[in-house]
Amino acid sequence: MPLVNLRTVLDHAAANHYGVAAFNVNNMEQIQAIMEAANETESPVIVQASRGARSYSQDNYLRHLMLAAVELYPHIPVVMHQDHGNSPKTCISAMENGFTSVMMDGSLLEDAKTPADYDYNVKVTQEVVKLAHAKGVSVEGEIGTLGSLEHKEPSAAPKAAEPHDADLEQEPEPEGAMSHLTDPEEAERFVADTKVDALAVAIGTSHGAYKFTRKPDGDILAMNVIEEIHRRLPNTHLVMHGSSSVPQELQDEIRKYGGKMNQTWGVPVEEIQRGIKHGVRKINVDTDNRMAMTGAIRKVFSLTPDKFDPRDYLKPAREAMKKVCIDRMVAFGQAGHARKIKV
Ligand SMILES: [Zn+2]
Numbered sequence: 428m429p430l431v432n433l434r435t436v437l438d439h440a441a442a443n444h445y446g447v448a449a450f451n452v453n454n455m456e457q458i459q460a461i462m463e464a465a466n467e468t469e470s471p472v473i474v475q476a477s478r479g480a481r482s483y484s485q486d487n488y489l490r491h492l493m494l495a496a497v498e499l500y501p502h503i504p505v506v507m508h509q510d511h512g513n514s515p516k517t518c519i520s521a522m523e524n525g526f527t528s529v530m531m532d533g534s535l536l537e538d539a540k541t542p543a544d545y546d547y548n549v550k551v552t553q554e555v556v557k558l559a560h561a562k563g564v565s566v567e568g569e570i571g572t573l574g575s576l577e578h579k580e581p582s583a584a585p586k587a588a589e590p591h592d593a594d595l596e597q598e599p600e601p602e603g604a605m606s607h608l609t610d611p612e613e614a615e616r617f618v619a620d621t622k623v624d625a626l627a628v629a630i631g632t633s634h635g636a637y638k639f640t641r642k643p644d645g646d647i648l649a650m651n652v653i654e655e656i657h658r659r660l661p662n663t664h665l666v667m668h669g670s671s672s673v674p675q676e677l678q679d680e681i682r683k684y685g686g687k688m689n690q691t692w693g694v695p696v697e698e699i700q701r702g703i704k705h706g707v708r709k710i711n712v713d714t715d716n717r718m719a720m721t722g723a724i725r726k727v728f729s730l731t732p733d734k735f736d737p738r739d740y741l742k743p744a745r746e747a748m749k750k751v752c753i754d755r756m757v758a759f760g761q762a763g764h765a766r767k768i769k770v
Contacts, residue, residue: 433528433565437664437708445760446703449473451713456745464752468762475508486524530567531555552621571609571629611655625664632669639692657706664708671714680722684729723747
């Protein structure tokens with residue numbers, strides 16, 4: 428089966444009350460990990476690439492890796508999604524490279540850090556929807572500004588956890604900037620104005636490993652906002668960004684083999700499951716996979732410092748990521764649905 432668009436998968440997810448993880452990729456091993464996990468669990472798949480990932484892997488490599496994925500697993504519906512497109516231009520180049528879904532993040536200006544106003548967001552999103560829908564490509568928009576609701580001590584997030592160079596997987600969150608929670612009334616207006624297929628909402632999650640300084644409760648993770656948006660927009664597919672769970676065992680593994688990571692908390696899987704009951708259909712997960720791979724590689728380097736064949740550490744890294752993917756696919760309910768989606 429060729430790559431399918433996001434709408435096809437999320438409509439099925441909504442009709443059958445499940446959520447679908449969207450995993451970020453930069454290279455072959457990550458794509459293989461996701462596809463092996465999907466094959467074992469019979470899950471539909473959303474693979475996404477940020478601008479940073481596209482520039483790291485190069486569009487041609489990425490396109491052909493994704494074509495290899497659908498060729499190897501013809502029974503699995505696979506969506507190729509542009510994560511955080513910063514301009515219509517970025518979304519257009521994604522479509523030219525075979526992406527079947529694009530996010531136009533007009534909540535920020537083209538620099539991907541300055542918050543934009545509502546009219547700008549509607550204008551650029553409408554432009555992308557018009558172009559994309561003409562090609563059968565789906566569009567995710569965003570309303571509100573992602574970021575933490577906590578007043579964190581500056582030391583809570585060590586510099587090592589900051590986004591590296593221009594890699595925008597970790598969306599820039601200007602220092603000291605506070606999250607602007609999605610206003611449900613504005614969300615309703617935005618969907619009517621733009622006709623997006625999916626809507627990213629801000630509920631206090633942030634990108635990267637340092638999301639919360641304690642296990643999140645309703646004060647810092649506003650799941651009630653999702654419930655209110657879903658009440659107003661029962662037919663819109665909601666998207667949770669920054670939704671890695673940052674499991675304790677992955678933190679411990681990295682520390683055990685010499686990595687430096689301060690204690691941190693992510694989004695508990697049970698909170699995501701609560702979201703799925705209230706319209707969340709796409710759940711973005713990147714950090715957990717990065718951590719799993721890093722822990723596995725550190726372990727090989729630490730226990731067998733004589734190894735130098737990249738396969739000796741990339742294979743366990745791929746296995747570790749696959750395990751995280753399987754866990755999420757089962758927890759979000761997408762497992763078992765791959766063959767039921769009719770394209
Ligand atoms: Zn995001």
